[in-house]
Structures are given as C-alpha cells and as structure tokens.
Amino acid sequence: MTNQEILAQFGxxxxxxxxxxxxxxxxxxxxxxxxxxxxAAEKGTDVSVVVLEKGSEPGAHILSGAIMDPKALTELIPNWKELGAPLNQPVTDDAYVFLGEKSGFRVPNVFLPPFAHNDGNYIVSLGSVTKWMAEQAEALGVEIFPGFSAAEVLYNDDGSVKGVATGNLGIGKDGEPMESFQLGMELLGKYTVFAEGARGHLGKQLISKFKLDEGRDPQSWGIGIKEVWEIDPSRHQPGFVMHTAGWPMESDTYGGAFLYHLEGNKVAIGFVTGLGYSNPYLSPFEEFQRWKTHPNVRYYFENAKGEVNAKRLGYGARAINASGINALPKTVFPGGALIGCNAGYLNVGRIKGSHAAIKTGMQAAEAAYDAVVAGRQHDELSAYPEAFEKSWLHTELNKDRNFKNWFKYGLTVATLMNGFEQFVLRGHIPWTLRRTKPDYAYLKPAAECKPIVYPKPDGKLTFDKLSSVFISNTNHEEQQPAHLTLKDASVPVAINLAKYAGPEARYCPAGVYEFVKNEDNTDRLQINAQNCVHCKTCDIKDPTQNIVWVTPEGGGGPNYAGM
Structure with a gap:
C-alpha cells in the first residue's frame, strides 16, 4: 500500500x-x-520545542572522529565543565605524517598551517557529548522523542513547511499493515529546523524542492569509517593526535586517516575516503583495514614483542560533507531552516563540524525565537543566514574554502597550495576554486580501471565487514520493507554491474549490497538492509543515482557506544 492509501484507510x-x-x-x-x-527563560516567555531523534536514544547514531573545538559549546553553555560535559581529554600533541608503503615522514609542527593545530581542543566521543547535551535540553523543558524517525515533510497550502510526520510502524515487507501497525503522527511547528546530519533524507528533498543549491558548487562528500580500540598502556599517549596522508591511497584520490588517543587507554582510529574517487574497484573499508597494517600505525596495537594485543571495541561509518562554504546551499525557506551538516557547514580542512553545528543551531534558534514572539510563522528566518555572514564561523569557513578543491591536482600540489594560502596569505585568498561535477559522476567504467586486490583480514588487526557491523550493534525490525530503495530494479545488474563492476558491493562499509547468482546463473542485487549503519554513502555514490535512502522504522540502525 502507498502512504496515501494507508492514510485513506487508517487516517x-x-x-x-x-x-x-x-x-x-x-x-x-x-x-x-x-x-x-x-x-525564553531569559525573557520570561514560553516557547514549546520538540526534538525528534531516529536513534533509540540521543547519541545512538552519532559518529565522528572526534576532536572538538569547544568555542561554540562555551557560547551555548559557558559552565559546561562544571556541569560535567564529557570533554575529558585535551589535545597534547599534533602529528601530521605522510606515509609511503613502509615509510613515514612527520611534518615538523612549526610548519603546520593554523587549521592543523589543535591547541585548546578536546578528543571526545561525540555520542557521549550528545547524550550530555540531551540531558541539558530536557532539564530546560525540551521534549525529546527518541526512536521516532521524521519520514515526511508536511506543507501548508501556500507551499511553506508546516512540520513533519513520523514514519508508520508495523508495515510488513509486502508493504501491507500488520497486526502491530501504528499510524505515524504529525509534529506541526511555526518553524521546523532540520538537523539530520550529512545527506539528511528530508534535507535532500528540501534542497531540491526550494532549489536551495542553485548557483552553488555541487556538494562533495567523504565516507568516514571509524573504530575504537583499547590498547596496551605502554603504547598509549593520552591527548596525542596523529593524522596521515598518502599510502594506501593513490596520489590522485582524496583521503586520509586519523589516530586519536582518548583517556582510559583507548584510541579512536578512522579513515576518510573522498567519494569523488574514480576507480570502481576501490573499497573504502578495505583501504582502512590496509592502513592499519602500516608500521607507523600498527605499532600502537602491538606489545613490545610485536604481537597484536589490542581489543577492538566499536565500529561505524558515516558520510561527511567536504565542500565547505563553496557548496553551502541557501539555508532558509518558508517555514524552516537547515543547520549543521544537513546544510554542509563542516570545515574539512580542520576535520571538524560539531562546533559549526552548535553555532548554526544557536543562530537558527535566535532567529526562530524572535519570529515566534513577534507572532510570525512559516516565513523565512532571514536573520539566521544574516547572523552567519557576520560570525566567526563564516570567517573560518571562508578562509579554508579551497582546501578540498586543491586535491583535484593531487596530494603534493594540494599540500603546497594549502600551506601557501594559510602561511603566506594568512587566509586572505584572492581566488576561489570551483567544482562542477557531483561525486558519483567521477566514477569511471571498470574497463578503464585496474582491479585492486586487497589482503584477507587476519581477525586480529584487520577484519571483514560483517564482524565489524556486529560490534556496531546495528539492528532493524526484520519484517519492515527495505529502507534502501531502487528507482529501477533492473539498473544494478544492467548498468552498475555490467559497466562499473558493481561498485555498491565495495563502497558500502556494511555489506548491505551483494551481487548473487540466480538459479539460471544470471545476476541479481541482494540488499541486506538489516546491516545498514545509516552512513548514506550509497545515496551519494551510486553512479546511476538509482538508490534512494529512506527512513526505516524509528529506533532502527546502529546503537553506538562511545563513538
């Protein structure tokens, strides 16, 4: 049954x-x-606010490196330390290392550009920070509905955003309501703020409907894959931060990795692959596993005898914005606004987005508050983008606006030019590099590319996808329809497999997409939707743009702990 038919019968x-x-x-x-x-408290008024969270609890779907710049949090909650915010491990040292297959060169810190310094920042579990922020919000009277996915944007007769509807529960694989069926509900607001994170399902629709990206560069993306480990205390350096570039990536492929030493003998490691890569045989997951075997990285997971004695605690993946201000869409439309990574505010040069999300959330809130108390509703909150234009965040993003685009000329040129822009020009850059193609359009036919043979996992330092998904605590109600939908079911085999060697089986970090043989030896695409960690990579990188990610039932997906 279609949603319209369900509403006609049960609405x-x-x-x-x-x-x-x-x-x-x-x-x-x-x-x-x-x-x-x-x-509202400061001015003696009352403003009703509700937050919808598709994860089972706040923080369950949050995945980030993460080094957090506390600037915006301090503006929002000046006494966050006294209130117990889990920013426990300050950064003590930065290392930027260029890797060869067996070698490594650390750039002297004196030569690191300003955006590469992390003085005053903290290594955090952003999921834990989110849980703490949710507690602060509830203490102020905010209603939070975890386990409810916003599945549909609702509009007024004049086309302005009216609110959202949550997804229906208890729909079977055949699309028919089961005995457990519950109709979704409508959350209506004078204003609706969309904070879904990178490649938000509804944000994508709003950008298209209101043509918010007209005249902007196409958004560029990366997939970040992360693991958390507990390592030998003798190899642990609390507060030490290492970023790497180079091997195992080819010089024409954007990407890099990180290793952050948290408190408690834990390290967060991750690998970011730009989704503008061209070789369909590339697997971001396998590149990450291979990176861990480099001597400069492997060292941290071994004991003095050279034996891997560390324990992997968590795994996850998430798409991230990478274009910054060049691709930033218009962020307001009648009745609503886009904030944070849903709009693309992440600073890819600094590899940081949480401070931008908090800052833009504050700016949108201030604009919405003034509009509500003035008796307005469903118009454009123009004060929000005006505040951004005057803010330190705009200055920061504008200064780093060319960071990603220099990489189209290769790692060496990008390194030199980003250094020149920041060291010599001090961010006062007289030019802007533009981008003209979306990430999926860069993929080349398999016949033009060299297959990549990846080593088998050893089960100690390197792993396969399914054992990784297992420790992400991912779960979906098995009877629901797949939330990874195809516009045309024939395209994966007829085009993606035939022309591009089935890249969805490699770019997905969770083993969702699998080409299998039918009884007559023909091919078909099997979608293992229960494995999905909601990273959104398929929605971005599918070369035919045939895959559309829609929301599963609320509460489904990963349940990250300490990520």
Missing part, C-alpha cells in the same frame, strides 16, 4: 503543535532546542 494522523520542531537530536539540533529555551 487522519494525530497531530501535536509546537512553536519549533527540531528534526535530529545531534549537537546541532540539541543546540537549537537549548538556545530556544534559554532565550
């Missing part, structure tokens, strides 16, 4: 009205809600 949906509806319970969405309640 109408129940609705709840709020002044502001926030979609997404990450740092940006929670900052929006907190700032709204702060302003």
């Amino acid at each position: 109408p949906r129940e609705s709840m009205e709020y002044d502001v509806v926030v979609v997404g319970g990450g740092p940006g969405g929670l900052a929006t809600a907190i700032r709204l309640k702060q302003l």
Whole structure:
C-alpha cells in the first residue's frame, strides 16, 4: 500500500503543535532546542520545542572522529565543565605524517598551517557529548522523542513547511499493515529546523524542492569509517593526535586517516575516503583495514614483542560533507531552516563540524525565537543566514574554502597550495576554486580501471565487514520493507554491474549490497538492509543515482557506544 492509501484507510494522523520542531537530536539540533529555551527563560516567555531523534536514544547514531573545538559549546553553555560535559581529554600533541608503503615522514609542527593545530581542543566521543547535551535540553523543558524517525515533510497550502510526520510502524515487507501497525503522527511547528546530519533524507528533498543549491558548487562528500580500540598502556599517549596522508591511497584520490588517543587507554582510529574517487574497484573499508597494517600505525596495537594485543571495541561509518562554504546551499525557506551538516557547514580542512553545528543551531534558534514572539510563522528566518555572514564561523569557513578543491591536482600540489594560502596569505585568498561535477559522476567504467586486490583480514588487526557491523550493534525490525530503495530494479545488474563492476558491493562499509547468482546463473542485487549503519554513502555514490535512502522504522540502525 502507498502512504496515501494507508492514510485513506487508517487516517487522519494525530497531530501535536509546537512553536519549533527540531528534526535530529545531534549537537546541532540539541543546540537549537537549548538556545530556544534559554532565550525564553531569559525573557520570561514560553516557547514549546520538540526534538525528534531516529536513534533509540540521543547519541545512538552519532559518529565522528572526534576532536572538538569547544568555542561554540562555551557560547551555548559557558559552565559546561562544571556541569560535567564529557570533554575529558585535551589535545597534547599534533602529528601530521605522510606515509609511503613502509615509510613515514612527520611534518615538523612549526610548519603546520593554523587549521592543523589543535591547541585548546578536546578528543571526545561525540555520542557521549550528545547524550550530555540531551540531558541539558530536557532539564530546560525540551521534549525529546527518541526512536521516532521524521519520514515526511508536511506543507501548508501556500507551499511553506508546516512540520513533519513520523514514519508508520508495523508495515510488513509486502508493504501491507500488520497486526502491530501504528499510524505515524504529525509534529506541526511555526518553524521546523532540520538537523539530520550529512545527506539528511528530508534535507535532500528540501534542497531540491526550494532549489536551495542553485548557483552553488555541487556538494562533495567523504565516507568516514571509524573504530575504537583499547590498547596496551605502554603504547598509549593520552591527548596525542596523529593524522596521515598518502599510502594506501593513490596520489590522485582524496583521503586520509586519523589516530586519536582518548583517556582510559583507548584510541579512536578512522579513515576518510573522498567519494569523488574514480576507480570502481576501490573499497573504502578495505583501504582502512590496509592502513592499519602500516608500521607507523600498527605499532600502537602491538606489545613490545610485536604481537597484536589490542581489543577492538566499536565500529561505524558515516558520510561527511567536504565542500565547505563553496557548496553551502541557501539555508532558509518558508517555514524552516537547515543547520549543521544537513546544510554542509563542516570545515574539512580542520576535520571538524560539531562546533559549526552548535553555532548554526544557536543562530537558527535566535532567529526562530524572535519570529515566534513577534507572532510570525512559516516565513523565512532571514536573520539566521544574516547572523552567519557576520560570525566567526563564516570567517573560518571562508578562509579554508579551497582546501578540498586543491586535491583535484593531487596530494603534493594540494599540500603546497594549502600551506601557501594559510602561511603566506594568512587566509586572505584572492581566488576561489570551483567544482562542477557531483561525486558519483567521477566514477569511471571498470574497463578503464585496474582491479585492486586487497589482503584477507587476519581477525586480529584487520577484519571483514560483517564482524565489524556486529560490534556496531546495528539492528532493524526484520519484517519492515527495505529502507534502501531502487528507482529501477533492473539498473544494478544492467548498468552498475555490467559497466562499473558493481561498485555498491565495495563502497558500502556494511555489506548491505551483494551481487548473487540466480538459479539460471544470471545476476541479481541482494540488499541486506538489516546491516545498514545509516552512513548514506550509497545515496551519494551510486553512479546511476538509482538508490534512494529512506527512513526505516524509528529506533532502527546502529546503537553506538562511545563513538
């Protein structure tokens, strides 16, 4: 049954009205809600705020490196230390290392550009920070609904955003309501703030509907794959940060890796692959596994005898924005706004987005609060982008605007030119590099590319996808329809497999896509939707743009701990 047919049979949906509806319970969405309640308390007014979070609890779907710049958090909650925010490990040292297959060269810190310094920043579990922010929001009177996915944008007759509807529960694989069926509900707001993170399902629709990206560069993306390990205390250096570039990536492929020493003998490691890569045989997951075997990296997972004695605790993956201000869409439209990574505010040069999400959430909240108390609704919150233009965040992003685009000329040129822009020009850059193609358009036919043979995992330092997904605690209600949908079911075999050697089986970090043989020896694409960690890579990199990621039932997906 279609949604319209379900509504005709079981509707109408129940609705709840709020002044502001926030979609997404990450740092940006929670900052929006907190700032709204702060302003109401300061000025003796009342503003009703609800936050919808598709994860089972705030933080369950949050995955980031993460080194956190506390600047925006300090503006939002000046006494965050006293309130117990889990920013426990300050950065003590930065290392940028260029890797060859067996070699490594550390750039002297004196030559690191300003964006590469992390003085005053903290190595955090952003999921833990998010859980703490949710507690602060609830203490201020914010209503948080975890386990509810916003599945549909609702519009007024004049085309302005009216709110959102949550997904229906209890729909079977055949699309028919089961005995456990529950109709979704409508959350209606004078304004709706979309804080879904990178490649947000509804944000994507809004950008298209309101043509918010007209005149902007196509957004560029990366996939970040992360693991958390507990390592030998003798190899642990609390606060030490290492970033690497070079091997195992080819010089024409954008990417890099990180290793962050948290407290408690834990390290967070991760690998970012730019999704503008051209070789369909490339597997971001396998590149990450291979990177761990480099002597400069492997060292941290071994004991003095050279034996791997570390324990892997967590795994996850997430798409990240990588274009910065060059691709930033218009962020307001009648009735709503996009904030944080849903708009693309991440600073890829600094590899940081949480401070930008919090700052833009505050700016959107201040604009929405003024509009609500003035009696307005469903118009454009123009004060929000105006505030961004005047803010330190705009200055920061503008200064680093060319960082990613220099990499189209290779790693060496990018390194030299980013250094020149920051060291010599001090960020006062008279030129802007443009980008003209989306990431999926860079993929070449398999016949033009060299296959990549990856080593088999050893089960100690390197692993396969399925054992990795297992420790992400990913779970979906098995009877629901697959939330990874195809516009045309014939395309994966007829085009993607025939022309591009089936890249979806390699770019997915969770083993969702698998080409299998039918009884007559023909091929078909099997979609293992229960494995999905909600990274959104397929929605971005599919060369035919045939895959569309839609929301599964609320509460499904990963349940990250300490990520």
